[in-house]
Amino acid sequence: MREIIYAEAIREALREEMIKDPNVILIGEDIGAYGGAFKITDSFLKEFGPERIRDTPISEAAIAGAAIGASLIGLRPIAEIMYMDFLPIALEQICNQAAKMRFMSGGQLKVPIVIRTQYSLGRAHGAQHSQYIPSWLLQVAGLRVALPSTPYDAKGLLKTAMRDGNPVLYIESSLLYRVKGQVPEEEYTVPFGKTDVKREGRDITVVAISRMVREAIAAAEILREQGIEAEVLDPRTIQPLDIDTIVDSVKKTGRLAIAEDDSKTGGVGAEIAASIAERAIDYLDAPIVRIAAPDIPIPFSPSLEQEYMPNKEKVVEAVKSLVK
Amino acid sequence: MSGLTEIKSIPAEDYAGLGFEKERLVWMLKKMIEIRLFEEKVEELYLMRGLITGPAHLYFGEEAVAVGVMSALDPSDYIISGHRGHGHALAKEIPAKLIMAELFGKSTGTCKGLGGSMHVGICLEKNSLFASAIVGSGIPIASGVGLALKYKKSDRVVAVFFGDGAANTGAFHEGINLAAIWKLPVIFVCENNKYAIGMKVEKAVATNSLAIRATAYGIHGISVEGNDPVAVHKATKEAIEIARSGEGPALIEYKTYRQKGHGVYDKAPYRPKEEVEEWLKKDPITNFEKKLIASGFISEGEVAKLRSEILSKIDEAVKFAQESSVLSFQELEKLVYA
Numbered sequence: 001m002r003e004i005i006y007a008e009a010i011r012e013a014l015r016e017e018m019i020k021d022p023n024v025i026l027i028g029e030d031i032g033a034y035g036g037a038f039k040i041t042d043s044f045l046k047e048f049g050p051e052r053i054r055d056t057p058i059s060e061a062a063i064a065g066a067a068i069g070a071s072l073i074g075l076r077p078i079a080e081i082m083y084m085d086f087l088p089i090a091l092e093q094i095c096n097q098a099a100k101m102r103f104m105s106g107g108q109l110k111v112p113i114v115i116r117t118q119y120s121l122g123r124a125h126g127a128q129h130s131q132y133i134p135s136w137l138l139q140v141a142g143l144r145v146a147l148p149s150t151p152y153d154a155k156g157l158l159k160t161a162m163r164d165g166n167p168v169l170y171i172e173s174s175l176l177y178r179v180k181g182q183v184p185e186e187e188y189t190v191p192f193g194k195t196d197v198k199r200e201g202r203d204i205t206v207v208a209i210s211r212m213v214r215e216a217i218a219a220a221e222i223l224r225e226q227g228i229e230a231e232v233l234d235p236r237t238i239q240p241l242d243i244d245t246i247v248d249s250v251k252k253t254g255r256l257a258i259a260e261d262d263s264k265t266g267g268v269g270a271e272i273a274a275s276i277a278e279r280a281i282d283y284l285d286a287p288i289v290r291i292a293a294p295d296i297p298i299p300f301s302p303s304l305e306q307e308y309m310p311n312k313e314k315v316v317e318a319v320k321s322l323v324k
Numbered sequence: 325m326s327g328l329t330e331i332k333s334i335p336a337e338d339y340a341g342l343g344f345e346k347e348r349l350v351w352m353l354k355k356m357i358e359i360r361l362f363e364e365k366v367e368e369l370y371l372m373r374g375l376i377t378g379p380a381h382l383y384f385g386e387e388a389v390a391v392g393v394m395s396a397l398d399p400s401d402y403i404i405s406g407h408r409g410h411g412h413a414l415a416k417e418i419p420a421k422l423i424m425a426e427l428f429g430k431s432t433g434t435c436k437g438l439g440g441s442m443h444v445g446i447c448l449e450k451n452s453l454f455a456s457a458i459v460g461s462g463i464p465i466a467s468g469v470g471l472a473l474k475y476k477k478s479d480r481v482v483a484v485f486f487g488d489g490a491a492n493t494g495a496f497h498e499g500i501n502l503a504a505i506w507k508l509p510v511i512f513v514c515e516n517n518k519y520a521i522g523m524k525v526e527k528a529v530a531t532n533s534l535a536i537r538a539t540a541y542g543i544h545g546i547s548v549e550g551n552d553p554v555a556v557h558k559a560t561k562e563a564i565e566i567a568r569s570g571e572g573p574a575l576i577e578y579k580t581y582r583q584k585g586h587g588v589y590d591k592a593p594y595r596p597k598e599e600v601e602e603w604l605k606k607d608p609i610t611n612f613e614k615k616l617i618a619s620g621f622i623s624e625g626e627v628a629k630l631r632s633e634i635l636s637k638i639d640e641a642v643k644f645a646q647e648s649s650v651l652s653f654q655e656l657e658k659l660v661y662a
Contacts, residue, residue: 097461
């Protein structure tokens with residue numbers, strides 16, 4: 001199968017859906033003339049024109065609001081929030097308006113929008129251009145949240161998001177943009193709410209999200225050399241979250257580690273740990289361990305940032321503390 | 325298109341020249357009375373009978389705005405309403421019984437009882453899209469509606485209602501600017517009723533006009549006497565024509581007054597008595613009714629008949645709401661995701 005990078009997979013999904021459906025439009029900062037802050041939409045302006053590629057001023061609330069409004073009249077807008085750190089400016093529109101509209105209208109309104117954003121942790125961007133906050137959105141009923149970890153999932157999840165009838169927050173990791181992976185040329189989608197078993201193992205279940213999936217797989221290779229077989233799971237979407245597959249895996253391995261870039265306090269891992277405690281505590285042979293970010297803002301200094309970040313070494317260390 | 329115009333109250337002798345015929349004028353009066361009597365009933369249901377609970381922001385004194393705007397819009401045009409939206413919904417011809425049922429939280433309400441008073445304005449058949457109770461948030465969404473209308477080459481426009489309070493939110497700035505740069509067919513309906521809860525507009529902005537902000541966005545601004553439905557119609561029509569011709573949005577400031585408190589329980593002691601009395605003299609319905617009677621468009625007897633017909637319709641609405649059922653809790657989960 002051919003291999004393409006994560007960024008290209010996202011670009012292909014956008015492009016293919018735009019060609020197929022004239023109701024798909026893109027709204028965001030610097031997506032047109034500049035080609036996207038990460039060049040995902042490079043040359044889109046030329047191909048699709050300014051009516052469909054809407055460069056906006058620096059107005060995150062209006063980007064989200066305009067996407068919502070346009071979706072009410074039958075368009076399928078893809079809004080881009082350049083850095084996840086800017087998402088809080090648009091959260092009113094996303095959480096109070098988009099996510100609740102269907103419910104509050106008794107099912108009459110539909111808001112089929114995708115909000116693409118990315119986090120740049122690991123690129124020395126400082127505390128206001130690196131943050132990763134998917135757990136903030138976990139409680140927002142009505143919103144879908146997808147976090148692709150491979151080029152294959154990036155394309156397949158984005159296509160699902162663009163065809164879904166709900167507002168979807170689609171979170172990219174800019175550290176993954178250059179990562180290569182197999183992506184079929186033919187049409188496919190990746191369903192929401194289906195945990196992907198990346199690697200089977202009998203000794204411990206490692207649930208990893210977004211960028212940490214690669215780190216967890218690398219950690220599993222190191223652990224294998226030391227005689228520990230880790231099962232690596234990637235939920236791919238945290239809303240909906242396929243907890244059943246995680247429960248089944250924990251019942252088999254008896255141990256659970258969760259690896260993510262989110263803060264340890266109240267992170268997605270905290271929710272997974274609580275669900276496992278509710279549903280599979282009798283199967284656990286060891287405490288649950290979380291490999292996550294410390295509860296401090298992200299430091300700029302590159303060496304400090306590296307210390308801040310979860311990584312494969314931290315996963316190996318945590319797993320070894322459980323499997324003795 | 326940018327510029328600033330001011331439209332004052334229009335004398336009855338000018339009606340014929342401006343193309344206002346009896347049928348439209350009587351519809352305006354009837355709708356204004358319907359809104360007033362509806363709100364009186366709501367107040368009674370809250371305060372005296374305790375039949376409805378939760379917040380309710382009543383439209384007393386502002387009836388001419390909703391009615392004049394809807395008169396100028398085509399029924400196929402869209403509106404987005406806000407937390408003080410009973411009047412908008414009634415003027416957009418959403419049946420009173422559906423609005424009343426929503427206030428009662430019943431499954432027959434405009435939001436199946438899941439929205440309440442602050443969200444009654446959902447009726448897709450009437451092109452009433454929704455009502456946001458987060459002040460200002462409907463504004464960028466309206467720009468999005470305008471974006472879709474323009475993209476689809478529709479000649480429809482969208483009017484978004486908000487108050488003087490919303491004019492100080494970030495969403496106001498972001499949303500209007502977006503509509504301005506993209507020349508979207510949006511009418512920004514700013515109902516300046518002088519108060520944002522208890523914050524007087526003079527204390528909240530350093531200018532004596534909100535309409536002048538239009539010039540800063542490079543769009544057309546209109547300041548209009550908001551207690552005269554005919555003036556409101558004329559101002560709104562001017563904006564609609566600009567929008568339909570592809571010249572972009574307009575910001576209209578409708579100068580009116582919130583005759584009662586912020587919500588149904590607020591007695592508004594923070595307002596000077598003289599101010600309230602002054603504005604009560606400018607009551608939109610009393611004055612318009614007098615004008616129409618004096619000019620022979622309608623007789624006192626016909627007005628009395630209108631009132632009694634409306635009252636019985638409102639009583640039927642209350643009965644309908646009371647007899648309707650509440651959604652079952654089990655149904656809620658199905659309404660979260662499509």
